[in-house]
Structure formats: C-alpha cells, structure tokens
Amino acid sequence: MKETQPSYKDKFSLIDFVDDFDDWEGGIYVVVRRDCDRKKFVLPLADLKAVNRKSQNYQLLDDYSVWFVNNR
Secondary structure (H helix, E strand, O other): OOOOOOOOOOEEEEEEOOOOOOOHHHHEEEEEEEOOOOOOEEEEHHHOOOOOOOOHHHHHHHHHHHHHOOOO
C-alpha cells in the first residue's frame, strides 16, 4: 500500500499549489513529490511539516496548521 499511497513517514518536496480543487473545506492543497520514488500526490498543506525546525518554512507550515485546526 505504501507504493501507491503517501505515508506520514515519507519525505516530500512541495511542487505547486492546487488552484482548482473541489474540496475547499480541507484547506489549501498542494502537489508534492515523494523523495524516494519521485511519485506525485495532492495533499492538504495542513498535513505537512518541514524537516528542518530552524527553517522559515517550518514556522510557516506550523502556523498554518495551528490556524487551520483552530478555525474550522
């Protein structure tokens, strides 16, 4: 199942934001590429977490996730 589905243990690279997604209740969606096999997936931005805790991306993703969960 891990070959066809993304896992919380996988590392991804963010490719692009999704403009035309039908389920906007799930927040912002992004296209990501899994680093190990380069397979692409569409995931909610709130489900992602930056690897490097000292990067600006870590703080931005964390702030968005907290905001999204608390303001549904």
